[in-house]
Amino acid sequence: MDMPKPNPAILGKRARVIARLQAALDPTAVIHDPAETRAYECDALTAYRCPPLAVVLPSTTAEVAAVLQACHEEGVPVVPRGSGTSLAGGAMPTADSVILGVARLREVLAIDLENRAIRVQAGITNLAVTQAVESDGFFYAPDPSSQLACAISGNIAMNSGGAHCLKYGVTTNNLLGVTMVLMDGTVVELGGPFMDAGGLDLLGVVCGSEGQLGVVTEAWLRILPKPEGARPVLIGFNSNEVAGACVSDIIKAGVLPVAIEFMDRPCIRATEDFAGAGYPDCEALLIVEVEGSGAEIDEQLGLIRQIAAKHDPVEFRESGSEAESARIWLGRKSAFGAMGQLGDYICLDGTIPVSELPLVLRRIAELAEGYGLAVANVFHAGDGNMHPLILFDANKPGDLEKAEELGADILRLCVEVGGCLTGEHGVGIEKRDLMNVQYSQEDLEAQMRVKDVFDPRWLLNPAKVFPLASSDTRRSAA
């Protein structure tokens, strides 16, 4: 993975930059000892590391503005960081950059149940938002699997999803407004506790811009009333194709489950060995969860049973209790941990049209065989967001590269069948150089023009999202 060479002029004025940062905010919020900055050398994409020049941990929007203004004046790149859980390298620094962490911005600022909205500082974790309102019967819908750790700022940057977005949408559909600081230190308010934009939908383009347009310090989020209840069903099949067809039929029938999760045989085996959830020994299984009152759940599950029956399932296990529900989810929720027990893995995130599931699963198996690598599949089937896990051995020279090549082939396949490179993790550095597969140079130009407006000198998280060759002119002009 190439990163731009650090700018020697910036490295040469390291002491001056640090002094300016110390003047801009509480000096204890500036970390520059190399032993300490190493904690920020990577995010959850741990294969790539580079300690930053310094790390700042501001506590207020004003401090964020002061830091950005100082860096802007010094021409120093800034890499915003939430909790560092990005799987795409979105928060990976370069040696000449300052990491701006929002970990100290974690207050709940206002809970407005009457208007179903909450205002938070952006460093708060995703789960803490739900925790702030759940005793009142509300929740925040996007639920990435890192929700215990990941920050709302990172969710906004990556437009994060989760298992329940089939019904409730992703971050952008649940984000009402932000307070954001531009690279030159200007503070802007976009949106607010209301439901649309008066002019251009700038909030819509900020969400998912991977920290390249501004640093979000506060957010208004939509909260929703908790459903009366929820219950999953587990359905086992003898082939991936049949499971894929069943997903399509469920959706067509008018049932709108909150989640339809899919696991293939390698994944089922690994999780059974790891968690012992009692999953059937079969080629593919679906976990379908529906919500409502007891009677409503019964009705929906009845309909799903009828649909599944046409596909000759080897198992149909309806949860009858909290404990059974937890057991059905146990394997799915342990899947990533289970795969980790088997060795190192890369987790992909391509999305495909649901109708292409059988074809894509078959082609992935063929590609994996060609590379001599194992792939397990566990993903959100209802919306076609796949997470193939490519197993490799980090201690074996060349194995990581081979796994990355297979990953790139699989993502090309996703685009080829009408899908995209990333459904919820973001581009970061991981998929940056594949952007040309999905978008023409003109398409990318249009996106880069947006960055030109928000950050004319390309100092905010500059080496992400766009292929380095495409953004080179802009970055070197900085």
Place this chain on the structure above:
Amino acid sequence: MNTAAMQPSDEAELAEAIRAATGPLRVVGGGTRPVGRPVSGAALSTAALSGIRLYEPGALTLVAGAGTPLDEVEAALAAEGQRLPFEPMDHRGLMATDGAPTIGGVVAANASGPRRVQAGACRDSLIGVRFVDGAGNVIRNGGRVMKNVTGYDLVKLMAGSWGTLGVLSEVAFKVLPAPEAATTLALEGLAPEAALAAMAAALGSPYEVNGAAHLPDGRTVLRLEGFAASVAYRGGALAAHLAEYGAASRIEGAESAALWRAVRDVATFHGQAGDVWRVSTRPSDAPGLAAKAGGRALYDWGGGLLWLLVAEGTDLRAALGPFAGHAVLVRAPEAVRARIAPFPPEPAPVAALTAGLRRRFDPRGVLNPGLME
């Protein structure tokens, strides 16, 4: 005033027409939504960029040329028991226009109806666009899958940009199954504050209310949709939940559908003299704003969307003062729309971003120039 519209027959011709433009272009879909500052210029119609390009009911996705009549899209969806989730408003009655609304026009206006409170706005269902910018570049963003974070989300930027950043050539949507049943609960005679509280209680309940409006005739109406047994259950549960606001009567079937069409299209102001403003705000602030405005009010989106009918030429923003949200002047004579900015003025730093985007997407200022200013 205008000669026959240019009507490119495909995206390449559209790009050519824009590149060849020597002056302002007035972008026209169905011509049913004359909102914003009046634009003079050569008419550029998307009418020939028509047709459903892809529809996969099992994947809940539909892709259509921007000029496709909305009727055609809705008929294709209905044939498979599906629909656009966001219930796009038909502006014809309010604006006294005729013609056939296009799907591209729906996107350009981000036209969203009562179901916005649950299913999101047009921009939330829109998953892909193709458009030609003001320099004639053909640009694609998003795609045809419902989860996609690959690069910047220009799809959202295009929704509600009223043809000022680019001319849409193709749009892609996530669609949803149409429900088996629907019912409306009506509460009578609530004052606006009590109506707002009732709507907040309903929308804060687990009963999946997907329409909440307070009408000028004093009725407060709440809609439930879904499987028949579920709707029956939730109808009873919601009525009990709202007992303190009075006994709820029921409106069913065609009458319920007609009522929500009327809310969606703001039928209560059709043919009524005066200017029509659309105020987006924090729901609980809506009654206070309506009182300041005077005139008549229709509350949709549980109060988050306030339609106001006021005397012609009223500067509503001055009357309302600062509040969380914004006010758009939707219907007024051209002279009024020339004097009072139809779209809300933005604070300087935001206005600078908006202006910067316009300069980059339409460097010559030829696409509906001034419409949103």
